Amino acid sequence: DADVTQTPRNRITKTGKRIMLECSQTKGHDRMYWYRQDPGLGLRLIYYSFDVKDINKGEISDGYSVSRQAQAKFSLSLESAIPNQTALYFCATSVGRGAGSGANVLTFGAGSRLTVL
Amino acid sequence: AQTVTQSQPEMSVQEAETVTLSCTYDTSESDYYLFWYKQPPSRQMILVIRQEAYKQQNATENRFSVNFQKAAKSFSLKISDSQLGDAAMYFCAYYGAGSYQLTFGKGTKLSVIP
Numbered sequence: 001d002a003d004v005t006q007t008p009r010n011r012i013t014k015t016g017k018r019i020m021l022e023c024s025q026t027k028g029h030d031r032m033y034w035y036r037q038d039p040g041l042g043l044r045l046i047y048y049s050f051d052v053k054d055i056n057k058g059e060i061s062d063g064y065s066v067s068r069q070a071q072a073k074f075s076l077s078l079e080s081a082i083p084n085q086t087a088l089y090f091c092a093t094s095v096g097r098g099a100g101s102g103a104n105v106l107t108f109g110a111g112s113r114l115t116v117l
Numbered sequence: 118a119q120t121v122t123q124s125q126p127e128m129s130v131q132e133a134e135t136v137t138l139s140c141t142y143d144t145s146e147s148d149y150y151l152f153w154y155k156q157p158p159s160r161q162m163i164l165v166i167r168q169e170a171y172k173q174q175n176a177t178e179n180r181f182s183v184n185f186q187k188a189a190k191s192f193s194l195k196i197s198d199s200q201l202g203d204a205a206m207y208f209c210a211y212y213g214a215g216s217y218q219l220t221f222g223k224g225t226k227l228s229v230i231p
Contacts, residue, residue: 033219040126042208042221043162050217058218088160092219104150104212106219108162 006109023091032074037088123222140209148214156206
């Protein structure tokens with residue numbers, strides 16, 4: 001099984017629908033991240049969490065919310081999906097200690113491709 | 118805020134030849150790390166190479182090496198003996214010890230010509 005599992009892998013939905021993307025990890029990492037990838041724009045950070053009680057907005061959090069249900073689970077929600085949220089979404093994890101010990105090395109999930117019609 | 122710039126949206130290389138992908142970054146931090154990630158058509162993000170800013174020696178991983186010019190804030194990736202499996206999107210990324218975030222460039226699409 002993958003260290004970081006994202007579900008669903010692919011999803012097509014309609015404008016206005018609520019969507020949840022889920023991420024679970026077996027790495028035992030404290031830190032979890034949600035990124036969005038658009039063609040020509042690279043990956044941009046949506047939200048990140050350093051532990052269950054510590055959730056922070058990233059560069060492009062508008063229109064998204066997250067929930068850290070447990071150390072191993074971090075879900076991303078689109079309350080009312082719109083077409084410009086069509087993108088590839090990545091969950092990632094890293095250790096929670098100082099940067100010198102590997103906190104900067106992210107392990108990525110396989111991505112969730114979301115299409116909003 | 119830190120920025121990462123990849124000025125080459127697309128590049129191509131002949132199989133077995135060498136190619137260099139460019140990356141520049143802007144930061145006021147002194148403690149940071151730089152990365153190159155590969156994204157093949159499978160869309161999986163694969164770490165290629167990592168460079169600590171405090172190290173003067175350039176990182177190498179088999180056929181992959183970097184040219185890290187700290188004063189110029191430049192971090193290029195050299196791929197030697199290019200193989201068909203090297204065809205992918207390559208992303209340069211920056212991690213600042215103070216920001217605790219990984220910031221990506223927009224990517225360079227590398228094609229390998231048989």
